[in-house]
Amino acid sequence: MTRALDDFVKGIFKRKYQSVFNAVLGPNQSGKTDFCLLLMETVHKLGLADGFGSNVPMDAPFEVDFIEDFRTLKKTCQMLNPDPDKRGLKKYFYFGSEMGKWLPKDQAWRNVQFIEELQTVRKYGLNFLGDGIDRVDERALSKSHFHGVFYKLGKQNQKTAIYNDWLYGSTTQLVNIPRTSIKFDTFHSANFYMEPQGEDGKRIPLNPEHDLVKQYVKHGSWKKAGVDTKKGKRAVMAVLKLHLSSCLHELGEETDNLSKIESKSPKELLEVAE
Secondary structure (H helix, E strand, O other): OHHHHHHHHHHHHOOOOOOOEEEEEOOOOOOHHHHHHHHHHHHHHOOOOOEEEEOOOEEOOOOOEEOOEHHHHHHHHHHHOOOOOOOOOOOEEEEEOOHHHHOEHHHHHHHHHHHHHHHHHHHHOEEEEEEEOOOEOOOOOOOOOOOEEEEEOOHHHOOOEEEEEOOOOEEEEEOOOOOOOOEEOOOOOOOOEOOOOOHHHOOOOOOHHHHHHHHHHHHOOHHHHOOOHHHHHHHHHHHHHHHHHHHHHHHOOHHHHHHHHHHOOHHHHHHHHO
């Protein structure tokens, strides 16, 4: 199944259009999250994306940004593609779990507004994959916005999925689906918001890179913090880029300067920060 899955994923995510939106639906314990992470893992293996993010903490063999709000997701995609008018956009693959929580049927007006906002990030190379049970609002999860949907049948059929390709009107059945090698927190309450959560004294959730930098500050060295030096330096790079881009965003200077930040080394970024 591995080779067949590779070819199938290529057929979906290596098309001429830059942005692909898909969803995985099914009952509890049908293997939806595991399947989504397998798709993410396959996309990475095939080199079909230039960055990855999710609202689910995970331990993956490649970097996955922990993002649970739209504003941060948009900024991340803008950092990857500072000039959307250029050809050859870099693709950012985002997995948004538990869509039924933040795209529920009983709040259709908010859902349509949200999905329209999400559409604006297509020009920055966003590829979106979400999962959910039957609580997802069909007016948001529609053929107008999504290219197709996978259906997982149940707990007894976790190795099977049916894909309805809404773009081409075809149906494909996948069997003997392997498990993903990515480890994730099955008890995490996956949420997604329009804005970062920090009002009323609430702690703004840190990305994994921020936590690594905090450990370095606390212990004084990467070795004492138990963090690989190269991984630590990449974390510093990511944190600096995120915060410098946020400053430029507030000043309205993204267009001229974000591309310069993307090309700088950690040492040069530190000099900019000073």
